[in-house]
Amino acid sequence: MVDSYDVICIGGAAIGSAVAYNLTENPDFDGTVAVIEPDPSYDLAQTSRAQNSIREQFSQPVNIAISQYGLDFIENFHENTQVEGESPELNYRGTGYLFLARDDDDLENFEAQMKVQHECGAMTRMLTPEETLAEFPYMDVSEIAGSRMGTMKEGSFDGWAFFQGYRQRAIHNGADYIKDRVVDINTDGTAVTGVVLESGRKIAAGHVVNAAGPRAKVIAGMVGLDVPVEPRARTSFVFDCRTKIEHNVPLTITPEGVHFRREQHHYMTGGVPNPDVAIEYDDWEIRHDEFEEQIWPTVAKYVPVFDQIHKVTSWGGQYAYNTLDHNLIIGNSPEMTNFWFANGFSGHGLQQGPAVGRAVNELITYGEFRTIDMSVLSYERIAKNEPFYENVVI
Ligand SMILES: Cc1cc2nc3c(=O)[nH]c(=O)nc-3n(C[C@H](O)[C@H](O)[C@H](O)COP(=O)(O)OP(=O)(O)OC[C@H]3O[C@@H](n4cnc5c(N)ncnc54)[C@H](O)[C@@H]3O)c2cc1C
Numbered sequence: 001m002v003d004s005y006d007v008i009c010i011g012g013a014a015i016g017s018a019v020a021y022n023l024t025e026n027p028d029f030d031g032t033v034a035v036i037e038p039d040p041s042y043d044l045a046q047t048s049r050a051q052n053s054i055r056e057q058f059s060q061p062v063n064i065a066i067s068q069y070g071l072d073f074i075e076n077f078h079e080n081t082q083v084e085g086e087s088p089e090l091n092y093r094g095t096g097y098l099f100l101a102r103d104d105d106d107l108e109n110f111e112a113q114m115k116v117q118h119e120c121g122a123m124t125r126m127l128t129p130e131e132t133l134a135e136f137p138y139m140d141v142s143e144i145a146g147s148r149m150g151t152m153k154e155g156s157f158d159g160w161a162f163f164q165g166y167r168q169r170a171i172h173n174g175a176d177y178i179k180d181r182v183v184d185i186n187t188d189g190t191a192v193t194g195v196v197l198e199s200g201r202k203i204a205a206g207h208v209v210n211a212a213g214p215r216a217k218v219i220a221g222m223v224g225l226d227v228p229v230e231p232r233a234r235t236s237f238v239f240d241c242r243t244k245i246e247h248n249v250p251l252t253i254t255p256e257g258v259h260f261r262r263e264q265h266h267y268m269t270g271g272v273p274n275p276d277v278a279i280e281y282d283d284w285e286i287r288h289d290e291f292e293e294q295i296w297p298t299v300a301k302y303v304p305v306f307d308q309i310h311k312v313t314s315w316g317g318q319y320a321y322n323t324l325d326h327n328l329i330i331g332n333s334p335e336m337t338n339f340w341f342a343n344g345f346s347g348h349g350l351q352q353g354p355a356v357g358r359a360v361n362e363l364i365t366y367g368e369f370r371t372i373d374m375s376v377l378s379y380e381r382i383a384k385n386e387p388f389y390e391n392v393v394i
Pocket of ligand 1 (some may be wrong): 010011012013014015016036037038039042044045046047048049050051052053054180181182183211212213214215234235236270317318319320342345346347348349350351352
């Protein structure tokens with residue numbers, strides 16, 4: 001049994017596997033990689049409970065660039081992940097995102113964000129209520145001031161296949177996936193030296209990556225650091241509608257914070273609980289009341305035929321929520337120079353996986369960002385308590 005690895009990823013879902021994939025794909029990295037994951041079914045990982053969409057409509061150029069790389073990765077998914085000619089079926093559907101504006105203030109914000117998006121090459125466009133209705137004739141636009149539609153590059157995919165693509169290729173490339181749980185991390189001065197597993201096994205490490213999703217804070221605590229990430233409940237509901245809608249139903253975000261989109265023959269929806277507070281790490285409960293009290297009335301307000309729907313299925317989920325600024329946290333700290341954060345995705349970590357996996361690989365291999373400069377998202381801002389806000393959070 002190997003007792004030492006150059007890099008150990010704590011958590012083997014979307015982010016841990018994206019890091020393992022990128023390291024083992026990089027010809028300049030010639031080290032060994034282990035991924036420690038207690039649950040190979042991934043049943044209770046966010047990655048298995050997501051809604052699997054990708055967009056260019058962010059407010060920060062760095063987040064737009066990160067998702068644009070995610071889109072490139074998806075476009076070349078087969079070449080990127082295939083093992084002996086086979087890759088998982090991604091089933092990508094480019095149906096766009098549609099943000100609905102409530103009033104003139106919303107319109108002003110949408111336009112300012114659109115300017116940034118255009119500067120980054122994302123051709124989003126504003127629609128008046130009449131134009132929104134012409135494009136989506138099933139909608140009631142009487143209570144919106146307008147909308148912003150993304151390009152048809154934005155869309156949805158099979159999130160499980162996406163992450164399995166990385167995972168299978170990383171394993172093929174030589175990464176070891178170890179079924180166990182990290183219960184402690186050994187340190188010496190400003191360096192981590194290895195991890196202690198629940199089984200009692202101890203493994204030395206040259207670098208350790210925190211990819212533990214909502215449990216990021218627990219892992220950071222093992223090396224005496226803090227990270228403002230907590231689990232927040234996000235329930236997903238799938239419903240059927242009696243009346244068939246013939247037109248595109250993009251991922252539509254209402255001013256109330258409810259979102260819905262077509263999912264195969266049904267529709268998928270979710271919202272933000274009120275109050276939106278930290279929950280227990282083991283809480284995967286379905287918030288049924290949310291559907292009855294908040295989500296159903298809202299979707300029926302904007303799409304009147306959604307008055308006649310029935311729930312097909314639902315599941316509980318967690319966001320790894322960054323309470324400082326809702327943005328991902330990447331990088332190390334002077335206190336622990338070979339301990340790497342990749343945390344706090346606040347609901348957009350699947351689409352950010354390709355770029356973040358590549359970036360962590362760059363930090364470990366070269367000691368710097370080589371492609372997308374993510375310095376503004378570094379752990380340094382957390383230590384200084386200086387938020388870097390992303391304003392388009394779903
Ligand atoms: C309802 C919902 C909708 C979403 N929709 C989207 C979307 O449309 N688009 C998008 O981009 N993102 C979306 N997301 C977010 C996305 O799912 C996450 O950002 C992404 O999956 C994060 O992956 P992760 O690997 O960081 O975390 P996780 O998937 O949570 O994985 C963390 C892993 O760490 C392991 N772990 C924990 N503690 C330890 C330990 N001590 N030792 C070893 N392993 C440990 C866990 O077992 C787990 O497998 C959504 C999330 C939810 C809940």
